[in-house]
Structures are given as C-alpha cells and as structure tokens.
Amino acid sequence: MPCIDLHIHSFYSDGSLSPKDLLKLGRHHGLHAMALTDHDTIEGVAELQQLGQDAGMTIISGVEVSTTYKGHTIHILGYGFNPADQAIHNWLAPLQQERAQRNRRILAKLRELNIQIEHEELAAISKYGQIGRPHIAQLLIQHGVVSNFDEAFRQFLGRGKAAWVPRSTYGTSETIAMLHRIGGKAILAHPAILDPNLRLQTKLIDELVAVGLDGLEAYYPTHTIKFRKQLLQLAEKHHLLITGGSDFHGATRPNNQLAGIQQNFCPPASLLGPLLAAMGMQVPRQITSNRT
8 A cells, every 4th residue: 555654854853864865765665745844944845845856756845833722732734835935934933933042941951950061062963954852862862861862851851851941832723824824734743642532632623623724643653543543533524634644753763663665654645635635736646546
C-alpha cells in the first residue's frame, strides 16, 4: 500500500535533517507525498517543494503551530498555503521572537541550577532555523548533565520541571482563521496527546469544528487502531479531512521513524486525494489509481 507522511520536521526547527536529506529518505521509504511541518516556521518549505518538483514527489506546504484553547495546548497543522505569501511570515514572526526570549529564560533558570550553557553555544548548535528545547537538551547531553533527550525533559525542560518556562502562543481559533485567510487548511495534530481515551477530544473537536477546523490527524504512530477508528468516525460525523504523519525529527527524536511501505507506520496515500482537492490542487494520477 502506498504511503504518505504529512508531519515531518527539518533542521529549520527541531529536526536534524535538511530538506534535501528528507526528500532522499522519503523516496527511499517509497513515500508518494510529504509535507514539511516545522514549528512556527516555513523556512524550508519552498526548498522542499522545489526539490520535490524536480524529483516527481508531491510536496504539500505545511507548518505546525502551538496554540492555546481553554487552557489546553493544541497543535495545529496548516497545509496548502503559499509559502511566498508575506502574510504568513509576518504572522509567524512574533512566535519566533517569543521562542528566542523563552530560550534565554530557560538558560537563566539552568544557570540558577549551576548549569552553565551560553546563548552563543545554543546559537551555534542550530545554524539554520528556530531554536527550541530540543537544542538545549542536546547541549545538556554534551555537557554531561544528562545522558539522553528523555532525561533532559524529565529533569529540566518538561512542563513543570526545574527549567520549565511557559511561552505565549496564539489562540487556536485565531490560528485556524489565519490559515484560512492565507488559503490553507487547519488540521488538529496528534489528538491522542490530549487524552488517549478520547474523552476530552470529542467535545473539543465539536467546538473547533464550529470555528473552522478542517481535519484530524487520525494516522499517528502512537494512535491505537481503536483510537484511530474513533477519530475516523468523528471525521465522518463532521465531514472533516483526514491526514497522517510520523512527526519525524531524525536524530533529535529517534523513536519516531519516517513513514514508509516497509515501516510499522504507513498513512495510506488514498488520504491525499481529498486533501489536495480541498486545497484546489491537482491529484496525481498514481494517487487516483490507488483509491480503490
């Protein structure tokens, strides 16, 4: 069964690979389509789209935005916008500035714990794009403070831990509206993270549909078959789009492998047709022929 992967991160945010390397890996995994969904930045999107065009791979523009809704952190995946549109660059700029300020506050908290990491070190470790907690975790490993990423987040960087710093985000409704203004679609990312029993999401999805939510990321590595089935039923109830992605980060999150035919995770390429049609994009012939 042909696969797609519409949730991928590069070194422009907290992933480890370049768009060129991601495309190479995607082709090796037999993917029919990919989307680069870096956190709060679209810096690598046009690059991957050009590479995909040259290689005959369908590439959808994407971004992952952390938002807040009634006290909950909600991740929204945006698809199908024009990465050359200055409006989305302007809209993302405050989020990027907030990330930089948050990093400085985290480093200050670490210094209070007698852990010395300089901002220059942090800037050097991420040469290409947005800097975030995974980069700080990498430096904690290099300094011998922790042995791996999980330990860094459990002890210092996770919510409520010793060096935790909250950050300002846009509201979920505002984010959905913005994506619509620039011609994009808004998808609820990895819904199981909110509540693996789906008790919270059912009401949440009802409310977000009312403000314009377009779809659900039903195919995600940690979703059980039962959970995915429940999401598919909710999507059918609300006439929502269905997407899927691995949340691949490369070396910074090695447990999440890129989707693929030979992998344990393979969102079906049949999901792509409705999504492309909703975005007004042409459905590739090989995808159409695989819908049966």
